[in-house]
Amino acid sequence: MRKFFFSAALLLLASGSGFAGYKWFTDNQYGEADVVAGKQYFESYCISCHGDKGHGDGLVARATNIKPDNIFDELTNPFGTKVELIGTVLEGESSKTGAMPPFKSVLSENQVNDIFEYIKSIN
Known part of the structure; x- marks a missing residue:
């Protein structure tokens, strides 16, 4: 599962979303609190x-x-x-x-x- 998140985060960075996209993605990976x-x-x-x-x-x-x-x-x-x-x-x-x-x-x-x-x- 972590490998998927890491790969998706790299894809966001490469797509031009930059750190903001990475932050949003990683901060929301835990689902509904x-x-x-x-x-x-x-x-x-x-x-x-x-x-x-x-x-x-x-x-x-x-x-x-x-x-x-x-x-x-x-x-x-x-x-x-x-x-x-x-x-x-x-x-x-x-x-x-x-x-x-x-x-x-x-x-x-x-x-x-x-x-x-x-x-x-x-x-």
Whole structure:
């Protein structure tokens, strides 16, 4: 299935649609999101660091040096893709300013997509 998506994305790039076409394609590859489930996942796994609307201002962020990303800004960034963000959530990421723990043992790609669509819906 991923091979198909990669091939189709390359076709979009080659056809002149450029990055915008690639971004649209990759951001929509997960199908219809379950926003209600996304809210539950967000409240269980994300809200303490990322805050009520995913802006990176949760209680943990206020109490430590951890600086979580503003998820909404990342989702609406014209140069980023949802695939990259989902990878960060599942695999985690460490930097000088904070750390994103990996969630691949508790969330799937589709569940993270549900979270992202919920965040978009409340902003």
